Structure formats: structure tokens, C-alpha cells
Amino acid sequence: MNNRSATSPTNRDSLVDIVIVDDEQDFARGLARLVSGRFPEARVEAALSGAEALRLLAARKVQLMITDLRMPEMNGMQLLTEALKLDPDLSMVVLSAYGTIETAVEALHAGAYDFLTKPIEPEQLFRVVAKGLERSRLLTENNRLRQILSQQDSQGELVGEGPAMRTLRQAIGAVAQSDYTVLIRGESGTGKELAARLIHRLGGRADNPFLVVNCPAIPENLLESELFGHVRGAFTGADKAHQGLFAAAHTGTLHLDEIGDISPAVQTKLLRFLQNGEIRPVGSNESQSVDVRVIASTNRDLEASLRDNAFREDLYYRLNVLTLTLPALRERPEDIPLLAGHFLRRSCEEMGLAGKEMDAEVLQWLTARPWPGNVRELQSFIRRLAVFCTGERLDMALVRRVLEGSGQTDRPHRPVHGRPTRPMAYKEAKAEVVHAFTQDYVRNLLTLTRGNVSEAARISGLSRVALQKILARMGEQAATFRSQKGAP
């Protein structure tokens, strides 16, 4: 019997499935009719044996199964066990005419969701079915969220199908098979950390720790003890011994991000580790061996640092065993549509929104932009578009709104002429010019200081906080400027 509800076939995916299992045909059909009358959104089927119920279950997603306990061949308890093996999320309700409360409790222990006793009282039946369907809806929602999270975990994928990305993926695969030190080079936001994670994940250390240290983010005098640890009393305030990141990454991988920024003292210690696999905690006379693969990355011109004696040559050669260079996004514009689509899908999933589409014009515009902040900048721009898009399509009007909101324009470069762009009130005109001047000034200053906000604050006489606020209004990050060429 197939008690379809009135829902049209095109809506079948939104139907919920309920199966009623009883060897008494009339009873099973009667119950199915009763449930289907009350729950028109459900497709209710009767199965006359445990085997038939399992076949239905194997063929499609069933939300709720109501089964009699006493049946020939496979009884209700056996069906319960087998059904939950096939689908642990299934809401199983057992029915018993003869059972005592013990049988019901036994069924609950075996994983049944609820039980009902014969003769069935319709209101009680409807309550149990409604609760079971709600449970099933929540489990489905949970699974959806879990899936999104696991996709985020495996965000590992380096998106891009152009020749540069293909070559890079091959190189990553090859490098992952070895255990040598790797140096990843590339401008800020090109995916160096992503590449480092991928090397770790594809290599023999995948099940062991992967730790990342952003070297410039840790004050210079603390970096040494953060990396190598310290003994108690090593310096003022060291009232406890501290295990460093090298020890914590033992058997795994340590990603040293922005290696070009480390002090000479840390360079020396790092070199010692790369030469003999030993570290010495600050304040200790004893070295200890650790098994760590180092993946270093930098957006700096290390060769220039060598010439300026800011970076040790011997360390440079130790690090430079295997080098990967990540291309800037403007060098591989062919990947922009794919990346944009990928980030749009992910943003919509993260915000629980239905999928959105991008107008061809928007894709063209995105592809023509220079993206000085590389993939990171593209990613945050697409996120902003997704947040502000109220409909299903991302069009150029939305792009312009989002740009205006962050004080940018859709023209790639806007020269400041010191005069307003259209007839307007004095106050408004002045605000526009000041706004444009501030943006150009801050961009210029950060380019010159290579993204160093403290130095930019010192030169400009603005506070760091004020500078950060201006940057936030511009939708920029200081890191974006680290890789750009500037004087000196």
C-alpha cells in the first residue's frame, strides 16, 4: 500500500517518509491511513514484515518507523537493531499489545526513540509521530551544519585550475612526499599558509601536530622562548618552565610564517635546529632533540635582506632546500571566476543562505581588478557582497554599493586632483576631497613602511588606533601592504 499525500510529485524531495511495520495487514494499513490523514506532508507506507521494512529503509531516507514487537521471522527488537545499523538517525517507535513496561524499556535501551501500546490512542500516536518528525528534522539540520564544518576543515583545497595552480599542486604533492625543510614564498594573501597545511596533510606527518607561528605577531623578545621554550627563572617573570612550540610540534610540522622578520638571535637558534635537530630552551644549558619538519614562509625579498646583512646566509641556504613560489592573483586572473564562485558558495553556506549567482559583468569586473591583497582580499570582498546581497543575484549595482560603503570606487585607481568630481555643496566637496586624500595618504604611507602600522603611526603623528580605524573604513588590512614594493 502506498498512501501518498496530496503533495505534487515535484515536491517529493520535501516529503518526509514514515514506515509502519506490522504483520497484520489491516492494522498496518489502518494505522498508515490515520497517520497520513494527520500528517499530509508525509509519505506513509505499510510494510508487512521486518525484511520488507529494511528494504524500504535501504532504498531511501526514512524519518520515522513504527513497528510492532511481535512478528513472525524477524521480530520488532531484531528489526530495531538492524534498522538502526542502516540509519542511526532513524526515529524508531515500538508498538506492543502484550508487552510489559520491561519490553518497552528494553526497546528504548536498544535505541528506540519511543513506544506506544495497543490499542492505539490516536492523539497519543500523533504526539509521538510529531515529536519523532521534529527529532528527525533537528538531526538533519545538525548533519547539514556538521557537513559545512567539515567542509571548512577541508578548506584545504587550493582552488584554481590555471597552469600556475596546476604546477603548484603538483609541486606540493611532490614536496609532501619528502621530509625536507620547505620555504614558501609569495605575496601576502596568496595562500602560503594554505599550501603549508596541504603539504602537512599530504605527507607522512598528517596525523601529528601542525602548528603555525606568525613570527612578527610575537614581540621580538618573546619569540625565542615561544619557539624554543624556557626554564624556570630564565628571565624576570619566568616563574614556570615553558615548553616551546618546537617541542609541542614534536613528530609534526611547524609552520614559521614571515620568517624574514625574525631577529638575529632567533635566526641562530633556528639554524642550530636545522643543522642538528636540537633545540635549547632559553636559560638552559642542555639541548634536546626534537623531530619537527619546518615549513617557513615569507613575502619578503630575502635576497635583499641577505645583502643588507639582516638575514643569515647560512640559514637562507638551510631553509631554501625546497622552495615553492605562490603566484600573485593578478598573475593568474584566469582563476578569479572559480575562486569567486567558491567563496560565494562558502559564504552563503556559512550564513545559512540559499545559493546565489553572480552576473557575468561582476565576474568580468572581478577578473580585471589587480587585487593587491591577493586571494584574501578577493575572499573578503566576496563575503561583503554575499552579506549585502538581498536577492539571488550579485550584480554591478551591488558591487558599487559595497565599494562605496568601504570608501572605494569601481575605478581601479582614482587620482586625487583636490577638486570635487561633480557640482556639490562646499562641505560635501571638502569631505570628498579629504576622504580621498586620507585614503591615498594612508595607502602611500603603509606602502612606504611595508605595512608597519607602528612606524606609519610614528611618521604620521596619528595614533595606531586611528590608523587602524581608517584602514577598517577603507576595507584594507595592514598585511596587504607588507609585500608591496616601496622605498627604502
Ligand SMILES: Nc1ncnc2c1ncn2[C@@H]1O[C@H](COP(=O)(O)OP(=O)(O)OP(=O)(O)O)[C@@H](O)[C@H]1O
Ligand atoms: N587557492 C586558494 N583557494 C582557496 N582559498 C585560498 C586560496 N589561496 C588563498 N586562499 C584563502 O585566502 C586566505 C589567505 O590565505 P593564506 O593565509 O594562506 O595566505 P598567506 O599567503 O599565508 O598570507 P600572509 O602572507 O598574509 O600570511 C585564506 O583564507 C585562504 O584560505
